[in-house]
Amino acid sequence: AQSVSQHNHHVILSEAASLELGCNYSYGGTVNLFWYVQYPGQHLQLLLKYFSGDPLVKGIKGFEAEFIKSKFSFNLRKPSVQWSDTAEYFCAANSNSGYALNFGKGTSLLVTP
Amino acid sequence: KAGVTQTPRYLIKTRGQQVTLSCSPISGHRSVSWYQQTPGQGLQFLFEYFSETQRNKGNFPGRFSGRQFSNSRSEMNVSTLELGDSALYLCASSLITGVQETQYFGPGTRLLVL
Numbered sequence: 416a417q418s419v420s421q422h423n424h425h426v427i428l429s430e431a432a433s434l435e436l437g438c439n440y441s442y443g444g445t446v447n448l449f450w451y452v453q454y455p456g457q458h459l460q461l462l463l464k465y466f467s468g469d470p471l472v473k474g475i476k477g478f479e480a481e482f483i484k485s486k487f488s489f490n491l492r493k494p495s496v497q498w499s500d501t502a503e504y505f506c507a508a509n510s511n512s513g514y515a516l517n518f519g520k521g522t523s524l525l526v527t528p
Numbered sequence: 529k530a531g532v533t534q535t536p537r538y539l540i541k542t543r544g545q546q547v548t549l550s551c552s553p554i555s556g557h558r559s560v561s562w563y564q565q566t567p568g569q570g571l572q573f574l575f576e577y578f579s580e581t582q583r584n585k586g587n588f589p590g591r592f593s594g595r596q597f598s599n600s601r602s603e604m605n606v607s608t609l610e611l612g613d614s615a616l617y618l619c620a621s622s623l624i625t626g627v628q629e630t631q632y633f634g635p636g637t638r639l640l641v642l
Contacts, residue, residue, distance in 0.1 A: 447628055458531075459618065459633035466628045505571065514584050515561070515573035516620075516631060 417442050419508050421519035428496050428526050436491040436522050438480075438506030448489040449507040449516065450480055459505070465489065476500070501526045529555055532621050532634030540640045546607040549637045553600050553621030559583075560602040561631060562594060565616040574617075577602055578624070606639075614641045 422437035440446055450462040463474025470482040480491045489506060506519040533552045541547050553560050561584075562574040573586040577596035594604040600621075606613055616638050620631035 449630075451633070458635040459620075461630055461632070464630060507571075511628075514559075514576055514629075515586060516563075516571075517573070518563075518571035520570045 417508075417510065417517055419506055419517050419519040421504075421506055421522050423522050424520065426522055426524045428524070430498055430526055430528055431495050432526075434491070434493040434496045434500070434524070436504055436506075436524070438489045438491065438519060439487050440489065440506075440508045440517075441487065442508060442510050445511045447509050447511070448480075448482060450474065450478070450489075450491050451505045451507060452502045453505065453521075454502045462491070462504075496524075496526045498526050498528055500524060532619055532632055534617075534619050534634040534637050536637060537635065538638050538640075540642065541609050542642050543609055543611060545609050546605065547609060547639060549604045549606075549617055549619075549639075551602045551604070551619030551621075551634060553602070553619075554632055557621035557623055557632075558600050559622045559624060559629070560596055560600065561620045561622075562602070562604050563618040563620065564588075565618055565636070566614075571618070574604070609641045611641050614639060 418441045420439050448465045451459045452462050453459050462478050463472050465472045465482045473479045504522045507516040535550045559578045561576040565571045576584040580596045591607045596602045616636040618636045619634045622629040622631045
């Protein structure tokens with residue numbers, strides 16, 4: 416079955432620390448990948464997306480993700496987090512045979528000053 | 529451009545009642561999708577409409593239904609509400625239907641069933 420899994424449910428970091436959130440997917444064929452962020456009290460916003468091409472994609476607010484096909488992974492990274500990055504992060508995927516986004520359970524990130 | 533808007537933002541209903549939620553997509557977007565978000569199940573796809581036709585459907589009972597109007601606005605209806613229907617219902621829109629499309633989400637309608 417098609418699925419998306421996120422390794423860490425809760426992450427706590429100090430400001431300026433580096434961030435890496437894990438995401439693995441289980442899809443046959445072509446997969447499209449997304450990272451969304453949900454800040455407290457706000458709606459889901461797109462951070463970045465991968466459809467094809469360069470496997471290293473850059474998104475908003477200094478985030479990037481790398482698509483590694485051999486590992487079925489699409490990990491999210493940021494070199495130096497800020498307190499304002501405190502939010503819930505969702506990895507999502509769909510395939511070229513299905514429009515519906517399949518979401519991971521989310522990772523709650525808390526950045527402490 | 530205005531984002532996806534959803535009304536109402538909060539709703540309290542009792543078991544057995546029915547509820548209708550509304551979604552207005554981003555101007556020019558023709559595809560509207562609905563998702564249910566709960567702490568236990570996370571985000572789950574309900575259905576997607578394009579040009580007033582349901583194109584995709586998730587694994588939810590028939591009590592969940594929707595429709596799309598000619599102006600792309602969409603409504604979602606849940607009949608015979610159950611306690612487990614308490615959730616945040618999110619609407620997302622995209623320009624056209626298709627897999628390499630970005631879906632933009634609204635703020636959601638938080639439904640509480642008592």
